[in-house]
Structures are given as C-alpha cells and as structure tokens.
Amino acid sequence: MKNPFGKITTLEAVMEQFHDGMTLMFGGFGGVGSPPTLIEGILNKGIVDITLIGNDTGFPHIGIGKLVREERAKKVIASHIGSNPIAGQLMHTGKLEVEFSPQGILAERIRAGGVGLAAFFSDIGMDNELVSKNKPRFHLDGKDYLIETALTAEVAIVYAKKADEYGNLIYDKSARNTNPLVAMAGDITIAEVEEIVPLGSLDPDEIITPGVFVDFVIPSKGVNWKWAWE
Amino acid sequence: MKNPFGKITTLEAVMEQFHDGMTLMFGGFGGVGSPPTLIEGILNKGIVDITLIGNDTGFPHIGIGKLVREERAKKVIASHIGSNPIAGQLMHTGKLEVEFSPQGILAERIRAGGVGLAAFFSDIGMDNELVSKNKPRFHLDGKDYLIETALTAEVAIVYAKKADEYGNLIYDKSARNTNPLVAMAGDITIAEVEEIVPLGSLDPDEIITPGVFVDFVIPSKGVNWKWAWE
C-alpha cells in the first residue's frame, strides 16, 4: 500500500493523540459502529478523566462502554446510558457527570461542530427541565427556542468499512449511524477501518465521508466484544 | 414498472402542484443539476409571482434562469445572480427582489428547513451590511453571531440520476450539489430523474436521498439547454 498523504498509520502511532483529561468523541449507536481497536488501545494506555461525547454509553462490555466501566470518563455527553447500568451507577454516586441531549439534537450538535457552526435553535424538550436547564432561549416568529450549542472534540474516533489512501470513507449498513457526523467534528479524526484500499478504488459518488475530514487511518483488528443479542 | 407507493407519475400530473405566488425551491448550481423538464413545465404553465429559492439564478437560457428571464419570479433568495445578467437588470429596475445569502449559509438554511430546525448561528458576513441587515444577533461565549433562519418551500424540485419506486435517489457526480438539501426542504418534493428503477435495485448504502423525503418522481426528458461552455 502506498501512503501518499501520510494518513495510513498504526494503532501504536496514533496512541500519542490520546491523553488524560481530553475530549473524545466516538462514532456508534448502541455499540454498533464503534471502533473496537481504538477503544481497546485507549483502554490499554490507561488514560483517565476523559470527556466522552457520543450517542450512548454502549453496554458494559461493548463499544465505548468499556471505557465507562473502567471509570476512565469524568463526563459523558450522550442521549442514553440505559444499556450500560454501570454508567447509571457512576452517575448516581457522583463519579460520572452526565449531560443528556435528545438523540437527534445531539446528532445535530455534533454535526454543527463538524461543519463549523456554533449553535442552532431547537424546540425539542423545551418544557423538560433536564433538557432546557441553563440553556439560553430565543424568540423567533412568535415561538420560543432553546439555543443548542455545537460539539467538537480534540479527537474523534470512527469506524468504517473501507478507507482509501486519502481517508475517504464508506460505512457498512447501519454501522454508519453517527460516524459521518463524528468524523467531521474532531480537531483530529482517526478512522479505524475494516479494509484499506488504493486511491481510486472507491467510487467518488459512494464516498460518505470525504478524506478531507480524516487525519489518520488505522486497520481494525475486528470487533472484540460479544453482542448483547449473542 | 410497478408503483406500490404511488409516487411515480408524469409531468402533466405534477403540474397541479404549481401555482401563482408560490414558494419554489430548486436544486442545482450554475444550472448543473437543475431539473430541465420540470422547469420547462412550470414555464409552459405560465405561473407568475414565484418566490424562488436556490443557489443561483443559472444562466438566461440554462436552469432556473429561464423562469427569471421570463419574469416569472417576484423574489429570489440566492447566493449569486452574476451568471444571469437579466436577473441583475430586473433587480436594478425593481422588478425582482433579491435576498442574498452567502453560499454555504444558504445551503445550511435550506438544510435546516429540510431537517426541521428553525435557525442557526453564523459568523459569516457579520460586518457586511447586505448580509447582516435586519438579522438578529446573539452573543455566545464571548462572540457575536447572526441568526440565520431556515428555508422551506411549498414545492421543491430536484434532479437525480436514478430513483426507485419509493423515490430513493442517487445523483450523478457534481450534479448532486444542493439537490439532497433541497429534496428535504420541500413541503412537497418532486424529483425529476434520468432513470426509474424497480424497488430493490439501488444499494441501500449508496442512496443519497431516502425516498421518505420524496413525494413524486417523474422521468426526465433530458437537458434541453446548451451549456455556457458549449
């Protein structure tokens, strides 16, 4: 494999991007589409005090849930932690701060960060204290809206089916989910992929995430967890 | 061709969606990716006082420029009218109201309308009177932003390469441009397509616009203009 853009690298080499106290955004939805090799690498590096941003906290042994289970996160911004009871326990004992965002609004906050917009108006959860607390409001055309702010992270990790040498990505089925959004929102974006293909192998019409947004590509060692339904 | 969702129809049948004084959003960028058959149909129907929303006003004989040339529009919301001198003349003589929006902000306003968000924050053109005039501002984290409002339209017309019987769309090369955004922003969305294929013919991973957003599909009679470079 050639490497004309210098983006193709190894797990070992990208580990220098991860450090204590960092903000880390991850792709995936209920563990599906979360990058197993990167998560294992972060786990093994032993970094702590992470602020995690992603759809949900996975399951205790699936996806980002592993980092939560090992108490590596000080805060998580997510729409749901129900599938990971450890997250709930840590929240109740004050070991984990949780900021809940409605799922579609969270996706838009990540996208807004990814496309360089600072905030947007939302009418979701206006009357719900957990959603609306401390959020500024704006009155427009006779209606009140919450100001929902964009989310970015120092590093974003995503899982894709294929990458070419420029980091152009395609995803596999519903493992796409939040990955294309997260891929745009990282100051540095690292893609873990099932297959790395030569430049020109991907149909330009089929590419979902342009390599413009991707800084590093590493090969996946494959999913290393048993699914909840297994 | 089967028609299990009733979306596949004819130019004649969809013409009832167009009426005097309507808001009409169109896909395309410099004429590329604008639906020729639908534009011709609207032109022939003779409707007037249209509010047009789209990237630009095409060329006088290309794309939406034909409707502008024939003075069918009372207002246009666009980022650029330079390639259509008639639009400029009509603007200067007061026959056409033009609202300019920076190109990427216009695209986001259309997308915001398409995904059901009311507005977003922008820092583009803050100091430019044409852009910032009459727009509310909001101060967030030490910085001022313009409130840019979402755009929708009574009818959105788009041009695609293929549609299946559900109206799932794929686009051809750079003729994609604003089409996937416009497709979401219509209260009613009509797709003109080069080819209609049976349900199941499109790879679910390759579909760019889910048929959920598409109400009607008509076959294209092909591009009926000579390109500016010809």
Place this chain on the structure above:
Amino acid sequence: MGMGVEFRNQMAKRAAEEIQNGMVVNLGIGIPSLVPNHLAKETMVMFHAENGITGMGPSPAIGDEDENLCNAGGFPVTLTSGASYCDSAISFGMIRRGRVDITILGSLEVSQSGDLANWIVPGKKVPGMGGAMELAQKAKKVIVVMNHSDKYGNPKIVTSCTLPLTSAGCVDLIITELAVFMVTEEGLLLTELFTPYSLENVIEKTGCEFKVSENVREIPY
C-alpha cells in the same frame, strides 16, 4: 409484566389498523415491535429506525445476524426492498420534518390531555431520553400501546402525570389490553373495548375521567 401473548397481540393488531399503505412508521421496543406481524401482506410500510434505517424488516434467523445491521436498540434486523441507510442526523431530520407518519411506543404514564411520561423514574432509572422526545413531539401521529395498569395495579392513564414528561399533549391514541382511547380537545374518548372487558372494568382501572363514544366498537379476544 407477565402479560399474556394474546393481550400483547391484540394490542399490536389494533395498532396495526392505524397503518396505511405507504406510511413511514417508527416502532418502540416491546409490544410495538409485534405490530408488523399484524399488517396485511400487501401493505407497503417503511419502518424507520433512529440510528439511520428506513425500511427495516423482521429479525433475522438465529445465525444470520449481521453485527452492522441493527435497530436503534442494538438488536439485529433485516431490510425490506427499497430500504436505505442514512446518518443519525438525517434520520432525526425525517422525524422533525414531519415525514414520520406514526410512532408507536410504550409508556409509563399518559395523562388525559395526552401528556407522555415514558423515559424517567426519578431516583431510580434515569437512562436518558434517547430519541423519545423527538418522536413524541414530531411524529404526525403518536400511538401509545401499554398495559392499563402498572405492576402494582395502579392506573397508568391518569389525570396528570406524576413522572417527568417526555412531551406534553403529544399522544393521539392510547391502546391498552382493555380499551382504546382517542385524545381529544375535551380529554379522553373511549372508542373501543376489548371484550369481555366492560366499560365498568375500564372505569375502575383508569385514573381519570373519560368520555365514551356513542358507538363503542367491541373487539373480542
């Protein structure tokens, strides 16, 4: 909750009646997931999942699961013809734009004015709202399918919800194992009874006043 399969199927069957050809439908977990079993074969429906699937089909056979093809709960599904994938932002764009015709979901409580409380039990279970708020607020029609009473025998249809709301005034139709209610401007209207349950049974087990349709449809078990 130990609710018999016949009750669950009866409720799912009734919910399926609301689905018309061509609709986009989002199903919650539990009883709503049984709804597709009760649709006529010729009905073309696109089942929508928040994680980015339009056109979900039934669960795969054991051994045929694809770890990258799962519903919003993380469980394996299949696709129907005409299905497509999108990212989660577009998936919720469909919901907020009003392109999802029906959402069928369970609930902890529903009030007589259609308030929905289905996401939180303070001090006990705070799992996060997931996509429930968007669906409740923005789906064109919100159908709640739930047991008439909780596991302690307390009514789940109430004058005013005691649990935190998912969304106020969003529910259009309530289907329980006893009856069907429409949420109207004037409060609840009982339109159907699942016999042999009687109106008296329903009154006894319901935590609020409700009106009764002039022509109550009786649906036998």
Place this chain on the structure above:
Amino acid sequence: MGMGVEFRNQMAKRAAEEIQNGMVVNLGIGIPSLVPNHLAKETMVMFHAENGITGMGPSPAIGDEDENLCNAGGFPVTLTSGASYCDSAISFGMIRRGRVDITILGSLEVSQSGDLANWIVPGKKVPGMGGAMELAQKAKKVIVVMNHSDKYGNPKIVTSCTLPLTSAGCVDLIITELAVFMVTEEGLLLTELFTPYSLENVIEKTGCEFKVSENVREIPY
C-alpha cells in the same frame, strides 16, 4: 485586462509555491485557475470546489465534457484519483471547519490590513457573494492573485478599501505581476520582486505604505 500570459503564469507559479503536499486548495476563477499547471507532478493536492467536489483535475478535452461534472463556475472539469462528491452544505462545512488549507482568489481591492473587496461594485455590479465570504473568512490561508493596478491604472492595493468588503483582515499574501506582499500585524511587507520591476515601480503603483523585507527575493521574468 490584456495582461500577458507570461505575467499570469509568473503569478500562478509563485502562488503554486505555497502549496504543500496533502493540502486542500480552493481556486478562484481567472489567474488562480492556472496554478495547477505549476505544481510539481509528485505534489498530491486535493482541489476543492464549493459545489461539492474534492479532487478536481484539469479541464477535459473538447468533446469530453460531462455536463454533470462541473466546477463551481459551471464549467467542465475532471477528477483526480481519490476524489469524492458531497452536497454543497458539506462542501462549505469543510471550509468553515478549517479543513481548506489555502484559497487563492482574485480581488478588486486589498487593503494594507488585509481587507478583501472582491464581490461588489455598488450601482454597477451586484452579482452576490457566492462562496467568497466563507472562503475569505475560513480558509486557513488566503492568497490574493491580482493585477497591481486596475484598468484605469489606479492601485488595487490601498490604505483602505473603497469598495464594500468581502471580509475584513482575511488576506495573508498578495501576489501581483510586480511583487509579493505578506500581510503582517504591522501592515504590508514586500518580500519579493518580479524583476525587472524595481522597488520604485512598486512604490509608484501601490496605494499605501508598505515595509520592505531585509532580504527581498528577486524572481526574474
């Protein structure tokens, strides 16, 4: 403007020096479109177009045009290996997110503090800003390539722009047929001269004060 091809190529060649391997570059119309001709073959660059192309290649041969493969100006282009399409919103997302390394564009005027005025002549030409504002504000580096004087012989590099601004203080580098200026905190710094033009020639034709680098590079025509 009747500017000779050798001038245009000299300016484009100098602009090309700014482009490093792996960069994402957006080119305006006119002289900037000549820049790719002056890049070393081994330099991997992704040329970006606002309408949704990353990885534009040269113009096609006459007869090989594809009406659905055009740049932001509506003119036919080709693709390089590794190219991709996206919608216009994502294309501008790349710009606003700071993923476009360089934009090279023409201008009507540039001020000594890097203000850019390249989109409007009041009362004469109001074509709309297109994507110029986003590119000027958000590209990591903004390079202006333009004639030193307008067609009436008036300087285009000025103390303060007379035309409405596209964006204030955004320009990093100015390349004309006479010289190259860096925009610094203290105003313009002349760093290069295209000989046989002299410093005196430049001073005479420039509408503002500027500093001169201690080591002016001379680039012969």
